[in-house]
Amino acid sequence: MRTILNAEKLVKTFRVGKVDVPALRGISLEVQEGEFLAIMGPSGCGKSTMLHLLGGLLTPTSGTITVDGEDLTAASDARRTDIRRRKIGFVFQRFNLFPTLTAEGNLRLAEKIHGNGADDPTRRREVLKMLRLEDKMHHKPLELSGGEQQRVALARAVVTRPAIVLADEPTGNLDSENSEIVLNMFQELNYRFNQTIVMITHNPEAAAMCRRIVQMRDGHIVEPALSVQM
Ligand SMILES: Nc1ncnc2c1ncn2[C@@H]1O[C@H](COP(=O)(O)OP(=O)(O)OP(=O)(O)O)[C@@H](O)[C@H]1O
Numbered sequence: 001m002r003t004i005l006n007a008e009k010l011v012k013t014f015r016v017g018k019v020d021v022p023a024l025r026g027i028s029l030e031v032q033e034g035e036f037l038a039i040m041g042p043s044g045c046g047k048s049t050m051l052h053l054l055g056g057l058l059t060p061t062s063g064t065i066t067v068d069g070e071d072l073t074a075a076s077d078a079r080r081t082d083i084r085r086r087k088i089g090f091v092f093q094r095f096n097l098f099p100t101l102t103a104e105g106n107l108r109l110a111e112k113i114h115g116n117g118a119d120d121p122t123r124r125r126e127v128l129k130m131l132r133l134e135d136k137m138h139h140k141p142l143e144l145s146g147g148e149q150q151r152v153a154l155a156r157a158v159v160t161r162p163a164i165v166l167a168d169e170p171t172g173n174l175d176s177e178n179s180e181i182v183l184n185m186f187q188e189l190n191y192r193f194n195q196t197i198v199m200i201t202h203n204p205e206a207a208a209m210c211r212r213i214v215q216m217r218d219g220h221i222v223e224p225a226l227s228v229q230m
């Protein structure tokens, strides 16, 4: 087993005017390669904040984060951005696709941003095909359904083969049919490519697909973290 992500004693306090808002109160989490992990917990308990820290979109007030052997917390802003681009694939609740680019164009953009400038049409087609989007690759986001847009967002997150995919309520904006399709895709990516995935979800059916569920409350991970036997 190889540790892909290790977070230790993460604290995040937001300052709003003169008030400190504690979002994370000391969270430690280790994720192994190939894990598919769900994060659950009530609204406002700090799930998104944690995911943004783990992905280098925010810096912690204190604590350390290592992603695939690289220390995010010791890195400069530029270095952290570089690590994020090389190691992490994000999937957001709102799909955040580039509206003027086609499905394939969105993947190409991700490759460009990735840093090594890879331009791999074969890989793009393979990923789009796996997500059953091969006949939609030349469509722009507005020419796709919500479920298809989320599948493109997922394709974009994995096309660069990131060490870890971080997904913040990826089915939050989808109906049950599309949610099921997208979740099956996550499961298939995890199963076929041993893709490491951390997914925030409110949906118990989605969490049931994961091998481990981490419950959060009020800026803490609730111990013991529940394990699901598959
Ligand atoms: N940029 C910010 N500035 C100030 N406070 C923030 C900021 N982002 C989050 N918070 C606060 O931190 C706490 C945790 O927010 P967070 O978004 O992580 O919750 P969440 O668990 O993802 O909730 P939800 O399920 O509703 O998405 C909340 O009290 C929130 O108001």
Ligand SMILES: [Mg+2]
Binding pocket: 047, 048, 049, 168
């Ligand atoms: Mg959230």
